Amino acid sequence: MPYKTINAIALPILLFGVIIAIWSAIADQIPGFPPPLEVWNELIVVLSDPFYDNGAGDQGIALQLLSSLKRVFGGFALAIAVGVPVGLLIGMSKVAQTAFNPYIQILKPVSPLAWLPLALFVFKDVDMTAIFVIFITSIWPIIINTALGVRSVSDDFLNVAKVLQLTAFERVFQIILPVAVPFIFTGMRLSLGIAWLVIVAAEMLTGGLGIGFWIWDEYNNLNYSHIIIGIILIGVVGYILDTIMGLIADYFDYRKRGRV
């Protein structure tokens, strides 16, 4: 095995030992804080029956995660559907950019939780509220990166389009989109990360079903080892989402194609 590979395996394991040690020390100090072994045992219990369904509020961890993912993808899909065309428009038109920019700058830093009560009042529905909150917070990176991608199209390519007398439609699909796609995917990747952050907080407040709700519920049940399990699983799922998004992004990135 090459030295690098050994390092890649050994170093994280070493650090794992350190983390466990610190964790154990904390658990010793705080009464009721679940030590690593207890969490491990609980994790096996939780993962051994991930799909059980005892009705509202008492469902397996996989069902909780899936329900969160469904909302995330609902809001994320909506953010793409609106964000990409708006981003294209802003990137191509100075007028649109001037009109939209102040609102983007003001709305972008608003916490997702600030939108939540308003959304609950309007939709009076937990799912719709979660989807809307995801949409409104994850749309900004998509808009901004799409516009950036459009603006990064070089004048040379646009001159080629002019000499060939491409129509506006052809220009968008044959010149602008191919350049902008890697940027759009960067935006989507950021946006999906935000969506996954937001869903946990949103579900804690809205309740019902989902990983965020589950963690809050276990807090109320004084089942602290489940909170730690929830944190770990959220991290793992988030990492998987980001990796998949990265692979899709690479696939559509012409700069990563045809390189030997």
Place this chain on the structure above:
Amino acid sequence: MSAKPFLKIDHVDKIFPLGKGKEYVALRDVKLEIRENEIVSIIGHSGCGKSTILNLIAGLDTISNGTILLEDKHITAPGPERAVVFQNHSLLPWLTVYQNIEMAVKKVMKELDAKELRDHVTKYIEMVNLDHAKDKYPGEISGGMKQRVGIARALSIEPKVLLMDEPFGALDSLTRANLQDHLMRIQMQTGNTVIIITHDVDEAVLLSDRVIMMTNGPEATIGEILEVNLPRPRKRLELQHNPEYLRCREAIIEFLYSKFAKDDE
């Protein structure tokens, strides 16, 4: 000069507004007539507006005063009958060599069916000897090969005028010589009218029927026009000591470095 001009640049000015009522006169009163099948190069120091002339002919920039006529038709916008070979090749990096040319041909020659299209694209890829690289992406081939694709793409749409903006400027001298030979061979085959912007004296003499020498800007204009009376096909090696070649070379150097010498700013 024989017959009526193919391309006529008639008293053209190009003025760039600088804002606050100021302006920069890049070109002043440029007059030039170019015959069909002629290879003309435009030479001058940087900032003499030679690329601006090309952009005006291409229609990529607007004329401030005067007119440019191609076969008696006013040039007002870019069009495929005036193909441009850009200095940095401008190939679309997400398309292969074949697809880059196909994309241009598809757009300009809509009447071709699938087989005709394939034959047409292949013909121009072969013309620049790039058959072996036709499925490669621009990122996978050398600078010289990219520029050959750029030339093939420009020629494939069968333009009336081929406009080349310092086409070999970014290449090393051996590659440049190779591409110059390609260009002369192809032009003998196709009979295109070619306008080349260059700052290379040898390139100008080797390739051109006439060399247009530009004065320095602002208010640059045509200083002298030199006829290069060398028979074609021209061979680089044989020209080394050819008196006509040397005469032309000297005339251009005299113009650039004595009459219109320019300090490096």
